Amino acid sequence: MDDFIAARSQMALSLGFHIIFSCIGMVMPFFMAVSHYKWLKTNDEVYKNLTKAWSKGVAIFFATGAVSGTMLSFELGLLWPKFMDHAGPIFGMPFSLEGTAFFIEAIALGFFLYGWNKLNKWFHWFTGMVVGVSGLASGILVVAANAWMNSPAGFDFVNGKYLNIDPIQAMFNKAWFSQALHMCLAAFTATGFAVAGVHALMILRNRNAAFHLKAFKIAAIFACIGALLQPLSGDISAKDVAKRQPAKLAAMEALYKTEKPAPLLIGGIVNEKDKTVKGAIKIPGALSFLAHGDFKAEVKGLDQIPENEHPPVAITHYAFQVMVGIGTLLLFISLIYFFILFKKKPLTEKRWILKLFVFAIPLGYLALEAGWVVTEVGRQPWIIYGIMRTKDAVTPMPGIAYSFYIFSAIYVSLSIIVTFLLYRQIKMVPVLYNKTEQNN
C-alpha cells in the first residue's frame, strides 16, 4: 500500500471511529440529565435506574472517545507533520479551548459517576449537565478547526509564507457555524435514533417494558427534533458550500458540466472516466434552488475547475446520496412519531412504529459517517483548501501501511468489545435494575 494512501486511510479510520464515540459522549449526558431530573422531581425509581444504566454506557463511550481523541491529537503530527508545522499556530485556538472544555468534562464526569449518595443531589445533577455542555462545546470547537481547513482564514498567504496570523479570525472562519450546527444536530439525531431503537427492541421483546418505555421516550424526542431541524441546517450548509467550495458541491451532485438551471440528481452511477452519470433521477432546477435559492441560477460544474483540483467524484456523490436519503427517511419517521404523540395513542399498541425505530438503529450513524466523507473527501486534493495539498503534508517516514494495519486491528477489536459490553449491559437490565431491588 502506498504511504500516502495508508496515511489517509489511517486518518479516515481514526476519525470515523472517534466521531461515533465522541457524538455519543456529547449527547447521552443530556438524555441522562432529563432522566435524572425526572427522578429528582418524581421520585420514580425507574428514572434513577435508567440514569444509572445510561451512565454506565456513557463511561464506556467516554473512555473510548477520550483515548481515540488523544490518539488523534498525536496523529495530526505523526501523519501530517508539514500541515501541522504551518497550521498549528493558525487553527490551534479552538484546540486550546477544546482542551479546557474536555478537561472540565472529564472532571464533571468523575463527580457524576462517583457522586451518587456523596454529593448534594442538585449539585450532582448539575455536574451531569456540565458533562453534556462541555462535551457539546468540545465538539463545536473541534468542528470549527475542521471548518478552517475548508475555509482558511486568519492569515495572509504570501509567496508560500503564512503571515499576519490571527488565530481568533481563524477560529471564526466562514464555515464554522454551518458545519458546527450540522454536526451537533447530526449527533443528537444519530445518537437519539440509536438509543431509542435499542429500547424499542426491548419493548417489542417485552422485557422490563416500563423501564425501556421511559428510556425510549426521552431518546426519541431528542432524535425526532434533531431530524426535523436537520434539513434546515443542511440548506444553510449547501448554500455555504456552493459559495466557498464549488468543486465540493459539484462533486456532491456529480455535476460535470456547468448548467443553468442545474438539475438535482438523485442516485445514479458515476463514471469518473467518461465524466457521466447514468440512471439518475433528475429534478429540473432543484440544484440551482438549493445552492443559490433561485430555480434559474447557474451552478458551477467541474468543467470550470482545473482537473488537478477535482475531488474524487463518485465517493463524494454516493456519500452525499446516502446522507440525504437517510436524512429524509428519518424525517418521515419523526413526523409519524410526532403524529402518534399528538394523537396520544399508547406506543405499545403501535408495534409497527417501534419496529421502524429498531430498523433505524444504525441509520443515523451511517448518515453521519457519510456526511463526514462528503466534507473530507469533497475537500480533496486539499488539506488546507486552496493553500496546501494533502499529499504535500504527509510524513516523510516510510512504512505507514504497517501502522495502518495495526491501528485498524486495534479499532476493529475495540468496536467489537464495546458492542459486546453494551450487549451485556442491556442483557443485564432485568437483573441490575429490577424495581423491587435496591442497588448501587
Add this chain to the structure above:
Amino acid sequence: MEQVVITFLCMAILLYFLLGGADFGAGIIELFTSTKNRSKTRKTMYQAIGPVWEANHMWLIIAIVILFVGFPHIYTTMSVYLHIPLAIMLIGIIARGTAFVFRHYDAVKDDMQWLYNRIFRYSSFITALFLGIIAGSLISGHIDTQATDFYSAYIAGWLNWFSLAVGLFTVALCGFLAAIYLIGETTEAHDKRRFIKKAEFMNIAAVVFGAMVFIAAQRDKIPLIDWVFKSSVGVSAIILASLSLVLLWYLLIKGKTKILRILAGFQVTMILLAISYAHFPNFIRLKSGDAISLLETVGPEKTIYSLGLALLLGSVLILPFLGYLFYKFQKKEE
C-alpha cells in the same frame, strides 16, 4: 505571554508525569503483585483513582496542544523522528484506558476479566516505559534530522541505552508514586504493609535504574553529570530529593501516610528539575549538536497571546473544580 505559555507547558508535563505516572504505576504494581492479593490491590486502586482517572490524563492533552499550537516545530520534529515510540505509547494509552474502564463496566464478571486485567497491566508497563524512552530521546542527542536511511532517522534516535535506561527509571518512579499513593488509601494494616513493601521495592528499583541512567549517559557521551552536578540548581535539587527521601521513610515508619504523597511528588519533581534545568529552554537535542529551543521556535505573537489567555482562563475554570474533585473523593468513607 511567552513565559505564561512555557510555564503551563512545564506544569502540564510535570502533572502528567506525577498524576498520569501514578496511574501507570497502579498497573505496574498490579503486575508485580502475587495472584492472591491482586483482586484486593485492584479494589483499593479502583476506589483511589476511579474518580480522578480521566482527569489525570487530560494533562497530556494540554501539553500536546500547547506544543502544536505554540511550538509547532518541536511538535512536528518529535512526530517525525519519534514516530515509532509515540505510536507504541499511544497503543499503550488506548489499551490501558479502555481496559481499565471495561473491566469495571462489564456487567457480567467472567473470564473476560482475565483479558482486561492482562491488557491493563502490560500496557501500563509499556506506556510508562515508552513515555520515559521518549523523554530520554529528546535530551539524548541521538535524533538525527539529517539522516538519510531508515534506521538512523527513525530508530537510532530512540533505541539506545540512555533512552532505554530513562524508560526503566520512569517505570520504577511511576510504581513508586503509585505505591506511596495507595498506602494512604487503604485502612487495613495488612494492606498497608503490602503497599509499603511495594514502595520499598520500587524505591530500590528507581535507585538501580537511576544509576543505570548515569552509566548509560557516560557510555553514550551525554553530559548528564555536568548538567546535574555543575549547576547550583541541579545540586540543590538532588540534595532536596535525597533529604525528602529520608524524611519520607522516617514518616512512613511513624505511620503518617497522607503527607507521604506530597513528599514523593516533591521528590520526583526535584529529579525532573535536576535533569532538565541545565539545558532548559532547549527541548530537543539533536545529533548535529544543535538543539531546538522553546524560545527560538515559539509561534507567532498573536497565537501565543491568545493561547496564554486561553490557558489562564481555562485554569481559572479547571483548577478549583479539579481541586474539589480530589478533595471530595480523597478519603474513603469511614
